[in-house]
Amino acid sequence: MRWLDLIHRWTGGVIGLVLAIMGLTGAILVHKESWIALPHAGDARIGDPAAVGAATEKLMTANPGAQGIVYAGDRFGLDQLRLPKGAGAYADQAGNIVTRWSSQWERPELWIFDLHHHLFSGDVGETIIGVAGLAAILFVVTGTVLWWRTRRTFKFRPWPKRLSRPAIVMQHRDLGIVMAPLLLLSAVTGTMMVFRPFANLVLIPFGSGEALAAAMAPPRVKSGLLSATPDWRGMISVAHRRFPDAQIRILSLPRKPGDAILIRMKRSGEWLPNGRSTLWFDAADGHVLAATDALAMPQVAQVFNGAYPLHAAKVGGLAYRLLLTVCGLALAMLGSLTVWTFWFRRPRRKPMTHHAAARSG
Structure with missing residues (x-):
C-alpha cells in the first residue's frame, strides 16, 4: 500500500490547488x-415565438456587430447579447438593454466561468482541467482503498479538529469517503466534456465512439452571404414550427462566409439547458438547410448530452444544487488543505541517534 499512498499524496500535492479552484x-x-442582481433577471420566461422574434429583431438591428443571443431561461429572465472581443449586454425579453x-472582467459570472473552464488560459487551461x-478520479479510487484500512476509526468531521497535520489527514480521509460518490460523479462528467476519448x-x-462522433458532427451545409436584413422573425417562427414543444435557447451568426445561421432549441425531453435540437438557416435568404432532433439521436449521444x-x-x-454546492466546497477544502499539509506541514524527519547512525554506517 505504500506506493499507493505515495501516488495519492504526491498527485494531491501537485494538482490539489487546481481542484480547489474547480x-x-x-x-x-x-x-x-x-x-446576478439585475433588473428583470427574475422575470418569467416568455415563450411566445412572435415576442421572441420581435425582441431578436430589435436587438440585432440595434447591434449590427452582434455574434448571437443566449435567450432567457426558466431560472434567468434576461437575454444575453454576445458581442466581439468578450463584450456583451443583458436585455429584457422585450429587447431593451x-x-x-x-x-x-466587468461581469463576475463571466470571469468565474472562464476560470472554472479554462483557468484564464484558453485551450491550454481546459487541458489542465481535464x-x-x-x-x-484517481484520488477517489485510491483514497477509497486507503480509507478501507482505517475504516474502524471513521468519524465524520466537516472541519479538522485542529490544524495539525495528523488532524487534517484524518479529516481528509473521512470527509473524502463521505463525498466520494458526488466527487466521482463531478469528476467523471467534467472530464467527459474535455476529453472525448x-x-x-x-x-x-x-454505443461506440464512432456513433457519438457522427451524431455530434454538424451537417455539411453551404450558406450564402449574410443578408443585410435577415428575417429574424421568420426564422424563429420556422424553428418553433419545426419543434413546437421546444424553447429557443441560442442564436448564432456566421463566423465566416459560407457558414449558416444557427438556432439551438431545448425540447421538453432534453436535460441539456441549451438543448441540442438545432436548425441551420441560409444566411442569405433564411431558408432551412438542415435540422437535428436531439431526442432522435442515438442513445450514446443522448447520454453524453446528459453529462453537462x-x-x-x-x-x-x-x-441537487445544494448537494453539488456541498461537493464543491468539500473539494475546495480537500484540495487546499492537501496542498498546505504537503508543502508546508510535511512531517520532519527525526534526527538519527548515535546507535542508528552506527548501524547505517
Missing part, C-alpha cells in the same frame, strides 16, 4: 442565476 468556482456557478460590458479531472470509454455500454446537466446541476432542482 470546487470553489463550481459551487459559486451552480447558483449563478440567483445572485439592461446593462453592457466591454470585457468579461488532467485534474482524471487526477480527481475518455467520454467514449465511459459510454461504451451505450449532471455536472452543473441543471437538473434535479434546488436539492
Whole structure:
C-alpha cells in the first residue's frame, strides 16, 4: 500500500490547488442565476415565438456587430447579447438593454466561468482541467482503498479538529469517503466534456465512439452571404414550427462566409439547458438547410448530452444544487488543505541517534 499512498499524496500535492479552484468556482456557478442582481433577471420566461422574434429583431438591428443571443431561461429572465472581443449586454425579453460590458472582467459570472473552464488560459487551461479531472478520479479510487484500512476509526468531521497535520489527514480521509460518490460523479462528467476519448470509454455500454462522433458532427451545409436584413422573425417562427414543444435557447451568426445561421432549441425531453435540437438557416435568404432532433439521436449521444446537466446541476432542482454546492466546497477544502499539509506541514524527519547512525554506517 505504500506506493499507493505515495501516488495519492504526491498527485494531491501537485494538482490539489487546481481542484480547489474547480470546487470553489463550481459551487459559486451552480447558483449563478440567483445572485446576478439585475433588473428583470427574475422575470418569467416568455415563450411566445412572435415576442421572441420581435425582441431578436430589435436587438440585432440595434447591434449590427452582434455574434448571437443566449435567450432567457426558466431560472434567468434576461437575454444575453454576445458581442466581439468578450463584450456583451443583458436585455429584457422585450429587447431593451439592461446593462453592457466591454470585457468579461466587468461581469463576475463571466470571469468565474472562464476560470472554472479554462483557468484564464484558453485551450491550454481546459487541458489542465481535464488532467485534474482524471487526477480527481484517481484520488477517489485510491483514497477509497486507503480509507478501507482505517475504516474502524471513521468519524465524520466537516472541519479538522485542529490544524495539525495528523488532524487534517484524518479529516481528509473521512470527509473524502463521505463525498466520494458526488466527487466521482463531478469528476467523471467534467472530464467527459474535455476529453472525448475518455467520454467514449465511459459510454461504451451505450454505443461506440464512432456513433457519438457522427451524431455530434454538424451537417455539411453551404450558406450564402449574410443578408443585410435577415428575417429574424421568420426564422424563429420556422424553428418553433419545426419543434413546437421546444424553447429557443441560442442564436448564432456566421463566423465566416459560407457558414449558416444557427438556432439551438431545448425540447421538453432534453436535460441539456441549451438543448441540442438545432436548425441551420441560409444566411442569405433564411431558408432551412438542415435540422437535428436531439431526442432522435442515438442513445450514446443522448447520454453524453446528459453529462453537462449532471455536472452543473441543471437538473434535479434546488436539492441537487445544494448537494453539488456541498461537493464543491468539500473539494475546495480537500484540495487546499492537501496542498498546505504537503508543502508546508510535511512531517520532519527525526534526527538519527548515535546507535542508528552506527548501524547505517
